[in-house]
Amino acid sequence: xxxxxxxxxxxxxxxxxxxxxxxxxxxxxxxxxxxxxxxxxxxxxxxxxxxxxxxxxxxxxxxxxxxxxxxxxxxxxxxxxxxxxxxxxxxxxxxxxxxxxxxxxxxxxxxxxxxxxxxxxxxxxxxxxxxxxxxxxxxxxxxxxxxxxxxxxxxxxxxxxxxxxxxxxxxxxxxxxxxxxxxxxxxxxxxxxxxxxxxxxxxxxxxxxxxxxxxxxxxxxxxxxxxxxxxxxxxxxxxxxxxxxxxxxxxxxxxxxxxxxxxxxxxxxxxxxxxxxxxxxxxxxxxxxxxxxxxxxxxxxxxxxxxxxxxxxxxxxxxxxxxxxxxxxxxxxxxxxxxxxxxxxxxxxxxxxxxxxxxxxxxxxxxxxxxxxxxxxxxxxxxxxxxxxxxxxxxxxxxxxxx
Ligand SMILES: *Cc1c(COP(=O)(O)O)cnc(C)c1O
Numbered sequence: 001x002x003x004x005x006x007x008x009x010x011x012x013x014x015x016x017x018x019x020x021x022x023x024x025x026x027x028x029x030x031x032x033x034x035x036x037x038x039x040x041x042x043x044x045x046x047x048x049x050x051x052x053x054x055x056x057x058x059x060x061x062x063x064x065x066x067x068x069x070x071x072x073x074x075x076x077x078x079x080x081x082x083x084x085x086x087x088x089x090x091x092x093x094x095x096x097x098x099x100x101x102x103x104x105x106x107x108x109x110x111x112x113x114x115x116x117x118x119x120x121x122x123x124x125x126x127x128x129x130x131x132x133x134x135x136x137x138x139x140x141x142x143x144x145x146x147x148x149x150x151x152x153x154x155x156x157x158x159x160x161x162x163x164x165x166x167x168x169x170x171x172x173x174x175x176x177x178x179x180x181x182x183x184x185x186x187x188x189x190x191x192x193x194x195x196x197x198x199x200x201x202x203x204x205x206x207x208x209x210x211x212x213x214x215x216x217x218x219x220x221x222x223x224x225x226x227x228x229x230x231x232x233x234x235x236x237x238x239x240x241x242x243x244x245x246x247x248x249x250x251x252x253x254x255x256x257x258x259x260x261x262x263x264x265x266x267x268x269x270x271x272x273x274x275x276x277x278x279x280x281x282x283x284x285x286x287x288x289x290x291x292x293x294x295x296x297x298x299x300x301x302x303x304x305x306x307x308x309x310x311x312x313x314x315x316x317x318x319x320x321x322x323x324x325x326x327x328x329x330x331x332x333x334x335x336x337x338x339x340x341x342x343x344x345x346x347x348x349x350x351x352x353x354x355x356x357x358x359x360x361x362x363x364x365x366x367x368x369x370x371x372x373x374x375x376x377x378x379x380x381x382x383x384x385x386x387x388x389x390x391x392x393x394x395x396x397x398x399x400x401x402x403x
Pocket of ligand 1 (some may be wrong): 115116117143144210241242243244245246247248304305350352353380381
């Protein structure tokens with residue numbers, strides 16, 4: 001395995017463990033080039049299935065179980081909290097609300113820190129420790145911070161998180177504090193926090209934002225696990241919320257590899273849903289533009305996707321195009337309504353996750369998705385990630401009822 005520039009016109013390659021954050025030739029994003037030579041898909045499916053009854057911490061992890069497609073580390077190096085292994089939960093009221101018969105949720109909020117960031121963090125932190133890092137850092141809208149803090153604590157390194165001041169859910173901030181991270185508040189948005197962090201290169205800090213290709217590798221395994229759960233038969237649609245677009249970028253890479261090495265014969269159409277107030281990717285899609293125009297002041301109640309300048313848009317776009325998917329946006333009201341319906345199904349999620357159901361309903365209403373379609377929606381964060389949002393929504397409802 002090696003690192004390769006994602007820009008196909010550049011294609012610069014680096015050693016796998018090179019600490020570069022971006023391509024030294026063109027500044028583009030890097031990705032891990034799996035370049036497997038002999039893959040026996042049937043044998044691996046069987047092996048991965050057998051690992052579910054093993055006691056090896058790497059087999060128990062829903063990420064490292066698929067390690068043939070991950071960078072190779074000694075078993076003792078792997079920093080894991082038993083992430084992954086999240087269930088598929090069938091939607092009932094949600095399916096009726098969206099107008100489809102076959103809806104399942106893959107709930108990544110049921111990870112150790114309540115969010116999918118753990119899936120990338122286990123690989124990113126393992127790589128950080130492998131390279132000898134003592135301080136790891138990220139900019140975050142909250143969930144990456146909570147995850148980094150937990151995995152840094154496990155690894156015994158210093159975790160430092162850059163947060164947009166006053167814009168992070170207290171539940172997420174509390175997690176980062178509980179796990180002992182150093183918290184730096186930055187005036188402005190997530191994008192400002194990320195820029196502040198990126199200026200700190202050369203200070204001996206290992207960066208764990210989703211531009212880090214090792215995080216993408218970990219998040220990629222979500223699709224390995226999902227296809228495994230579906231007996232390697234893709235649903236018609238996969239719906240995922242889009243913020244910085246790391247997760248949809250990771251899924252794109254997974255589909256590419258799963259198809260290339262014969263694990264699946266068809267990928268689901270990938271639908272990326274953004275919030276209307278933070279929708280540069282949806283705008284790009286609508287306009288058929290070739291370059292992304294950032295949104296300078298992103299605004300949405302779904303704070304996890306309040307991002308104006310998503311870094312991984314090219315990687316995500318590759319997957320949307322390759323699978324015949326699309327990108328759309330939904331309003332905060334639509335997100336809030338969808339979130340309440342997910343709650344009534346006994347599932348629950350944080351606001352950003354509910355963008356998926358809102359997006360699906362919108363696509364059904366426009367006729368883009370038919371009633372008989374099979375759909376898997378990705379829920380990205382746990383219901384307890386933003387309790388203030390829930391309490392406020394219900395206080396508003398009460399006030400309404402009494403007025
Ligand atoms: C990080 C996050 C997202 C956005 O994912 P990206 O990879 O940035 O597109 C969505 N929902 C939740 C809950 C998140 O924490």
